[in-house]
Amino acid sequence: MAGDIENGNSVPGAGGMDEWDALQAQIDAEGEGQPERKPSAAELKRAADDFLKKHKDDVLSDDDPAGEPGADAATDDTPDDSARVRELEMEIATMKDQAMRTLAEADNIRKRAEREVQNAKLYGVEKFAADMLSVYDNLSRALHTIDGQAKEELGENARNLVAGIELTEKDLTTALERHQVKPVPGVGAKFDPNVHQAVANIPHPDVEKGHVAAVMQQGFTIGGRTLRAAMVAVSTGQG
Numbered sequence: 001m002a003g004d005i006e007n008g009n010s011v012p013g014a015g016g017m018d019e020w021d022a023l024q025a026q027i028d029a030e031g032e033g034q035p036e037r038k039p040s041a042a043e044l045k046r047a048a049d050d051f052l053k054k055h056k057d058d059v060l061s062d063d064d065p066a067g068e069p070g071a072d073a074a075t076d077d078t079p080d081d082s083a084r085v086r087e088l089e090m091e092i093a094t095m096k097d098q099a100m101r102t103l104a105e106a107d108n109i110r111k112r113a114e115r116e117v118q119n120a121k122l123y124g125v126e127k128f129a130a131d132m133l134s135v136y137d138n139l140s141r142a143l144h145t146i147d148g149q150a151k152e153e154l155g156e157n158a159r160n161l162v163a164g165i166e167l168t169e170k171d172l173t174t175a176l177e178r179h180q181v182k183p184v185p186g187v188g189a190k191f192d193p194n195v196h197q198a199v200a201n202i203p204h205p206d207v208e209k210g211h212v213a214a215v216m217q218q219g220f221t222i223g224g225r226t227l228r229a230a231m232v233a234v235s236t237g238q239g
Contacts (some may be wrong), residue, residue: 122180122223129181132172133220133228139169140218168177176220184219187212191234193228195219200233209237 142165146154151162173183184195190211191198196212196219204213212232219230 031232123225125179125181126222129176129179129220129222130227136169136172136176137217139165139172143169176228180223181220181227182222184210184221184226186215186218186230186232191232194223195229196232196234197229198234199231201236202233203238204235205238207235209235211235 034083143162146162154162176182176219188207191210191212202213207213211234213235214228214233215230216233217231220227
């Protein structure tokens, strides 16, 4: 800056120029009538320092890079991250949706597997139970052929045989129930086409219309599913 003053170069700032001219005029006025002398380097440096202190803001504003050409262009060249943010948000939403679908599918598979295991345990004996029903039918028919009066007329050995058959039928029924094989409601129950098969309609004074009046063959269910429908006669009322 001192070199600029010595060389007479202009210094930025309109106000600074006026003061500089005033300073130069004062120097010229003081020098009138006196032998012309050039200011010393110390005087020039002191004058320059005073000038810089007064006009520091003007000098800094002139040196500000923001005012240089191309500064705005550099600012404008800054990448806009909003598009990238939206893209990342969409990717996150897509991944979250895929994760939720995967979890739901895994949960459905788990529930289906548990249901299949439960059904396998419950209905694994279905065929065996169906085969055992014929044994139950034979025992039941054997007992139904003997009424109370005929049983009293039997000898002691025959009565013991009948008692053994009754005990066998009872044990068989208990074993079937232990595996969820249960008899269908019989006489007096309301007719249910899901577990009853009507083979006849008969009048009955003691059974309401639409209810089971007689059972020809006992039915069974397994785990709530019909294993064999009961063959029944349905009451038509008192006739």
